[in-house]
Amino acid sequence: MSEGDVTSRAHAPVGEEELGGTDRTIKLNIFRGDAGGGEEVEYEIPYVEGMVVLDAVLYIQAHQANDLAVRWNCKAAHCGSCSAEINGMPKLMCKTRIDEYEGKEIHVGPLQAFPLIKDLVTDVSWNYEVSKGITPFTTSEKAPFTLYEEDVERLYEPKSCIECFLCQDVCHVLRTHHKHPEYAGPRFFVRNQWLEMHPLDEANRLHDLKEKDGIGYCNITKCCTEVCPVGIHITDNSIIPLKERVAGEYYDPAKWLMRKIRGRRNGDRAAG
Numbered sequence: 207m208s209e210g211d212v213t214s215r216a217h218a219p220v221g222e223e224e225l226g227g228t229d230r231t232i233k234l235n236i237f238r239g240d241a242g243g244g245e246e247v248e249y250e251i252p253y254v255e256g257m258v259v260l261d262a263v264l265y266i267q268a269h270q271a272n273d274l275a276v277r278w279n280c281k282a283a284h285c286g287s288c289s290a291e292i293n294g295m296p297k298l299m300c301k302t303r304i305d306e307y308e309g310k311e312i313h314v315g316p317l318q319a320f321p322l323i324k325d326l327v328t329d330v331s332w333n334y335e336v337s338k339g340i341t342p343f344t345t346s347e348k349a350p351f352t353l354y355e356e357d358v359e360r361l362y363e364p365k366s367c368i369e370c371f372l373c374q375d376v377c378h379v380l381r382t383h384h385k386h387p388e389y390a391g392p393r394f395f396v397r398n399q400w401l402e403m404h405p406l407d408e409a410n411r412l413h414d415l416k417e418k419d420g421i422g423y424c425n426i427t428k429c430c431t432e433v434c435p436v437g438i439h440i441t442d443n444s445i446i447p448l449k450e451r452v453a454g455e456y457y458d459p460a461k462w463l464m465r466k467i468r469g470r471r472n473g474d475r476a477a478g
């Protein structure tokens with residue numbers, strides 16, 4: 207089965223009557239708890255060919271642990287809701303097949319970069335606050351716009367983000383160093399890239415990227431790119447071009463001198 211078919215079986219109902227077909231069972235260790243603490247609990251369930259981790263978790267919720275908290279919506283890798291950590295790696299549960307873990311234990315836990323609510327559900331609302339702080343699309347043109355095909359192609363990749371926040375979860379600046387107040391994170395560098403590359407956008411976000419969004423903290427480890435389920439080249443296509451623009455604006459010696467002179471003149475005027 208190809209990568210594109212991975213989620214197709216996720217639509218299978220999780221009722222026991224639908225889960226015939228193999229004699230095998232599988233075990234999942236799922237984190238149960240809340241902000242006050244918790245531990246993994248082992249569940250054993252029937253295995254169905256092609257099942258994904260979300261199928262297994264929903265089976266457990268339906269048959270063995272009705273109070274198991276899990277967030278999901280589309281079961282088709284489109285909504286970004288079912289983000290979790292599977293054996294320590296941020297993944298979409300609906301896109302991760304159980305048979306990837308043949309012969310291995312399976313551990314399912316919540317994202318680590320955001321506050322835990324319960325079991326597999328975290329509070330990702332911080333991300334929406336960051337989003338609100340980004341200067342929105344700004345243009346003097348009146349819609350409908352004429353866009354050229356090459357512009358549409360360039361804008362397509364950053365626009366395909368499903369806001370799963372897996373990249374935010376894996377980024378050590380948030381996950382390990384907890385720089386949330388001063389770092390926007392890879393998802394929002396992708397958003398900034400879309401805005402900055404839009405040919406009709408007239409705003410300048412470079413100052414915010416440097417001072418407020420903390421793009422300088424990113425040391426290009428590419429971990430975010432590796433976990434993106436829709437294949438956005440976050441580091442190469444979003445972060446590096448934005449870093450280059452910021453460097454060109456703030457660390458180019460000629461521009462630095464011009465800013466100094468302008469600042470001094472303004473100071474002289476204010477003093478006079």
Ligand code: SF4
Pocket residue numbers: 376377378379391392423424425426427428429430431440441445
């Ligand atoms: S490349 Fe930058 S944004 Fe991506 S995970 Fe590494 S430090 Fe974070």
Ligand code: SF4
Pocket residue numbers: 366367368369370371372373374392393396433434435436437438440
């Ligand atoms: S850039 Fe990729 S990993 Fe990050 S939120 Fe968007 S879809 Fe998810």
Ligand code: FES
Pocket residue numbers: 278279280281282283284285286287288289298299300301
């Ligand atoms: S349920 Fe929508 S992405 Fe997994």
